[in-house]
Amino acid sequence: MNSHLLNGHYQILKLLNDREDGKTYLVEDVNFPDSQFIVKQLRPPSSNPQTLTILRRLFASKAATLEKLGQKNDKIQKLIAYFEENEEFYIVQEFISGNPLTDEIIQGQPLSEDQVITLLLEILEILVIVHSYGVIHRDIKPANIIRRESDKKLALVNVGTFNEAITNTVDNLEYMPIEQVNGNLKYNSDIYALGMVAIAALKGLPAKEISNLRSQKNQLTGEIVWDNKNLKVNRKLAKIINRMVRFDYRKRYQYATEVLNDLKKLINVEDDQQKQHHKKLLLVLTGVVGCIILGVGAWQLRSPKPGSDAELKLYQEGVNKYDAGNYEGAVEDFNQAIKLDPQNALAYNKRGDAYYRLGDYEQAQADSSQALLLNPQDANAYFDRGFAFSQLGKYKEAIADYNQAIKLNSKNGYAYYGRGLALAQLKDNKGAIRDFSKAIALKPRYTEAYLQRGIVRRRLKLRQAAIQDFDTVIKIDPSDAKAYYQRGLTQSINKQKYVALKDYTEAININPKYIEAYLNRGDLYSDLGDNVEATENYNTILKIDPKFIPAYIHRAIHRFSFGNYQGAIEDYTTALKLDPNNITAYNNRGNAYLELGNKKAANQDYSQAIAINPNNALAYYNRGVIRSKQKNKQGAIADFQKAAKLFQQQGEQDSYQDAQKEIAILQHNLAPAPTTRPKSNNY
Structure with a gap:
């Protein structure tokens, strides 16, 4: 045993490795007996004082990073300490048994x-x-x-x-x-x-x-x-x-996340194939038992005939293409299988899945309906049709189908999840939470159910409970960027801006093309007065997607807040080229023109916003401000009255009071209040 104590308290127990660039030891801290660690000696390539100074700085920086990593995940070897001795660098790391x-x-x-x-x-x-x-x-x-x-x-x-x-x-x-x-x-x-x-x-x-x-x-x-x-x-x-x-x-x-996603898809596909296999057996057995018990052909699932090799082959080829992501090819094969046997419920069911993947929700719903006509006891077909109805905005019909799916299979966590999504769309938030909770009870690692329950809880202002749901998702799957993003949104609402920034950054590190995370992080930096970081976030979005309109709108709002009115006008103009009916862009560009003293251009933009949407209260209010400045008293009063009525209908009491105040000033022949400013959409 070596009698020399490294850094005064690490007793060398064993030399594990001896290489040209340094040695690795198993050590014990004499201050804490029976505590074993790994110590690595790192020999610098040069003993030049200037080189050593640079390396010390690098060494300290890298050590700090590794220390954070060990704290972040218990599956990463922890850094215990680091030190320098005789112009050689040492790191002390966790010994993992x-x-x-x-x-x-x-x-x-x-x-x-x-x-x-x-x-x-x-x-x-x-x-x-x-x-x-x-x-x-x-x-x-x-x-x-x-x-x-x-x-x-x-x-x-x-x-x-x-x-x-x-x-x-x-x-x-x-x-x-x-x-x-x-x-x-x-x-x-x-x-x-x-x-x-x-x-x-x-x-x-x-x-x-x-x-x-x-x-x-x-x-x-x-x-x-x-x-x-x-x-x-x-x-x-x-x-x-x-x-x-x-x-x-x-x-x-x-990125590692890309490999993870493909592996998870592979696992899900294999699970689906196994599910399909069990479903085929279930349907055939149910059909036989039904005929025996009822004695009538109330329904009958026709499995492929023993000699129908062509039909079997087409169906299997369709399944293979579906699993490979070739949904168009899968539809063609299922079409041929259905031609050979118009009673093939499985082919309708799977073709409906392929249409769903292609975004043809009408046809997906029709195929699921046909599968149910052939086999009314197919819980999976109800489940599939429920999702198709949801995509078509028919949430009540979707809920009815999920109810049937649950009635046929009360252990189907996915059906509870689907019904929860539909209930959330109908603003039945408590019902949605009940269903997401049931899905979680059946599938304790169902991250999407935790995520959606967290979103609904946030909507109900149960923010701490929402954060707990997002925390659970991250614990189950540390690579789930959506969970970091949603937790960031919740922290932002809680005014925890710096905590929210960290979460948005985590989401972006996992998914470097997460546009919404960049957008919200940019807005937070803007609120915090960090012009450079905010601009960089908006610019990054536009590098990823030059046609992403909200990025132009948000960058324009940011530029406006920093007094860059011309830059804001340029962004709003670009947004309008991409979407000529964007009311927010017209309204806010009008505000920017007004700041530059161009009342005519501002008036035109407000009027255009009103032409697109005659119920846009902000545009009436802002045009009233312009008309008031132009001494057009009657026109200004008319605009403020229209704005007040719309604000009141929309429950915006503060804005309603502002409009009423402007009307009172004009009706008493007073000059416009010096504090009167146009209102902006915050998108």
């Missing part, structure tokens, strides 16, 4: 598909957090994935942020993509490495065999060839892994 994945990936003993999918899901959820902090792991490999002894969950260790800051060594070539070898590190370099781990697990290959696999490339494409005839792998899983390990990083998945 367990076994590395190298103990599970054994030569010739491949893991099952389910095991590999679970492995990918667990590590990807961790990577979402790591990447959201601007950190790239750099060293994803089985040795750095530990199955914890405490709960058998996977944890990620040796996040490479320190090596990146202090050393320039290149290691782990077996799992490393070419751009990382060349020093052009990307976030999806980690995705490549994880994909290689998945391949190793599916094939039962240790690290030394991975090097041989990398040399087996397709001569035409240059991609790794690993999925051969002897390896039976779900083609959709293979497709996901192939995209993870594409040679060119630009053709790979760009």
Whole structure:
């Protein structure tokens, strides 16, 4: 045992690794006996004083980041401390008791598909957090994935942020993509490495065999060839892994969230296929029992005839195309299957699903209705038709169908969820909460039900309860950007602006194209007086979608608030080119023209807003302000009277009082009040 105490209190128990760039020790803190930690020594490439000064700053910055990461997720190895000794840097990390994945990936003993999918899901959820902090792991490999002894969950260790800051060594070539070898590190370099781990697990290959696999490339494409005839792998899983390990990083998945979403879709499709299989059996059995009990043909599901190979083949091809996302092709196959057997309830049911995916909700509803005519006991058809009715805005009809689905299958959490959505649309908020709660009771990890219940609770001003729902979603799925966004909205309503900013940022880190999160974050920065950050958020939206009208409107409102009236006019004008009937843009552009002294242009914009919507109270009020300034007393009174009437009808009491005040001033032949200003839409 080494007698030297690192940093005065870490007793070295064992040398774990000795490399050119530093050593790794298992240590014990003498101040806390039986407490074991990992200490890494990182030798700087140079002892030049100037270099050391720069490295110290980098080291401290990286340490702070890793400390936050460990606090964020208990599956990321925690940073305990860091220090410098004899011009060498040291980090003290949590010792995780367990076994590395190298103990599970054994030569010739491949893991099952389910095991590999679970492995990918667990590590990807961790990577979402790591990447959201601007950190790239750099060293994803089985040795750095530990199955914890405490709960058998996977944890990620040796996040490479320190090596990146202090050393320039290149290691782990077996799992490393070419751009990382060349020093052009990307976030999806980690995705490549994880994909290689998945391949190793599916094939039962240790690290030394991975090097041989990398040399087996397709001569035409240059991609790794690993999925051969002897390896039976779900083609959709293979497709996901192939995209993870594409040679060119630009053709790979760009974000860990994208891989997670595709894996979840794969799991859902498999669940749906199993559900369809059980549904077929249920329908056939129910038909037989019904005929025996009732003795009459009240209904009969005709399963494909024993010799109808063509019908069976068409139906299965349609299902395969549906599962692959080719909904148009699926509809064509189901059409042919229905021609061969017009009584095929399953084909109608599945064709309705395909039409729903294509956005043809009328046809989806019609197909579900036909399936129900053929089999009135099909709970799934009621469920499907309920969703079609909801999309058509027929919420009462949707609720009736969900009621039938629940009557036939009271354990269907999805039916309660669907009915909850419809009730929420009808403003039956308490009923919606009851249904979402029932869905959660049946499916405790049903994140969408928690999310929607949180939204309705916020609507009822039960904000703390809403936040608890969003917290639960995040706990179940840390990569759910919608939950961070909705929690941010709730915190913003609670005037917790900085907390809301953090949530919007989390949502954006998970989904860098989350337009609504940028929009709300921009508005918050604007409220906080941060011109640069607000503008940057609106600009980012317009880079993602140059035709997103609300971004122009919100940026214009922001510019107006900072006195940039000409910039606001330009944004409103662009919005009107995209939507010539946008009343908000006309009304607010009129305000900007008025600030620049262009009363004529302002009057034209207010009048245009009124022409589009004769019940627009703001436009009447603002035109009244203009007419008052132009000494058009009768015209101003008429506009304020119209505005007052509309404000009163709309329950806007403060604005109603403002309009009445302006009328009183004009009727007493007084000059316009100096504080009279036009009103703006806040969109």
